Amino acid sequence: MPKLMIVAAVALVDRDGRVLLSQRPEGKPLAGMWEFPGGKVEEGETPEEALVRELAEEIGIETQASCLAPVTFASEPQDEVHLLMLVFACRKWSGIPQPLENQGLRWFRPNRFHELDLVPADRPVAAQLRDLLGG
Secondary structure, three states, X not given: XXXXXXXXEEEEEOOOOOEEEEXXXXXXXXXXXXXXXXXXXOOOOOHHHHHHHHHHHHHOOEOOHHHEEEEEEXXXXXXXXXXXXXXXXXXXXXXXXXXXXXXXXXXXXXXXXXXXXXXXXXXXXXHHHHHHHXX
């Protein structure tokens, strides 16, 4: 049985209803593909705590667990682990997202998600968010 890897990801939604996506940098697996920001839940962290930490580390913004609303999840077998991705929506944060890990960052309307080269685990999430958020 593969080890379960829990990750938390966010649909950061701006005032215009656009969602921030991150483009994986060169040298990383799935380089050039788009994904929802977030990362691995470390030992002793809740998914919300992990996401608050990851958003500060990856894109330099601050938010609080109370600003994260659970939206959906994805479950996907991978080579040596089984990925369980918990997805939250966030509409309230401070700071301006910056690419602190050499990744691309760009705002997209949810109805454009299908045009993007998304990492496999994010594809079903994108469809659900498009239906939920519209636009």
